[in-house]
Amino acid sequence: xxxxxxxxxxxxxxxxxxxxxxxxxxxxxxxxxxxxxxxxxxxxxxxxxxxxxxxxxxxxxxxxxxxxxxxxxxxxxxxxxxxxxxxxxxxxxxxxxxxxxxxxxxxxxx
Amino acid sequence: xxxxxxxxxxxxxxxxxxxxxxxxxxxxxxxxxxxxxxxxxxxxxxxxxxxxxxxxxxxxxxxxxxxxxxxxxxxxxxxxxxxxxxxxxxxxxxxxxxxxxxxxxxxxxxxxxxxxxxxx
Numbered sequence: 001x002x003x004x005x006x007x008x009x010x011x012x013x014x015x016x017x018x019x020x021x022x023x024x025x026x027x028x029x030x031x032x033x034x035x036x037x038x039x040x041x042x043x044x045x046x047x048x049x050x051x052x053x054x055x056x057x058x059x060x061x062x063x064x065x066x067x068x069x070x071x072x073x074x075x076x077x078x079x080x081x082x083x084x085x086x087x088x089x090x091x092x093x094x095x096x097x098x099x100x101x102x103x104x105x106x107x108x109x110x
Numbered sequence: 111x112x113x114x115x116x117x118x119x120x121x122x123x124x125x126x127x128x129x130x131x132x133x134x135x136x137x138x139x140x141x142x143x144x145x146x147x148x149x150x151x152x153x154x155x156x157x158x159x160x161x162x163x164x165x166x167x168x169x170x171x172x173x174x175x176x177x178x179x180x181x182x183x184x185x186x187x188x189x190x191x192x193x194x195x196x197x198x199x200x201x202x203x204x205x206x207x208x209x210x211x212x213x214x215x216x217x218x219x220x221x222x223x224x225x226x227x228x229x230x
Contacts, residue, residue: 001174034215045220055216089157097162099162100159101156101157103156
């Protein structure tokens with residue numbers, strides 16, 4: 001059973017930079033896992049921020065960027081704003097048609 | 111612009127079958143460049159991929175749900191459906207339909223989601 005790991009929570013100051021990561025319980029994340037990142041505010045459907053490691057979805061500000069850092073996928077928020085305070089989820093394609101989501105990171109801007 | 115909309119009962123009794131439909135507008139589900147996907151999110155938890163279906167009828171299921179899940183398509187209605195058997199309270203969740211673009215493996219165009227509660 002593949003487990004996708006994310007930090008449970010992160011704090012960032014307004015205007016600051018934060019990097020969230022997305023790892024595997026066993027092995028390294030690479031572009032072949034097509035890492036995706038989603039932002040979710042309470043009561044809303046997840047919104048796609050990044051797909052295929054580093055492709056920004058239409059309308060997403062360029063202060064959100066995706067990458068591979070070491071053996072994990074990463075989402076960096078540069079110049080954090082108050083409305084960036086919400087939950088962030090990553091998803092990995094693990095093959096055979098199967099996707100696995102991470103448990104999510106709650107980001108606080110203060 | 112493809113739009114997806116979930117529909118179905120909001121309340122299901124334990125041990126019964128959960129049935130939801132996703133209606134696709136703005137494009138055809140017979141398009142070979144997409145998989146059609148069901149995802150759920152229990153209250154207070156992260157999303158969980160349930161399964162996907164291709165226009166050919168090929169399906170992929172979450173191993174943890176595979177014994178209880180069936181995803182099917184109704185081409186004439188431009189819809190795809192989810193059936194989950196023998197439900198328990200643990201199946202209470204917001205259920206979303208979305209699409210997986212084969213070209214770039216992007217799960218996007220999420221529906222607004224529908225809350226299904228399992229309770230007697």
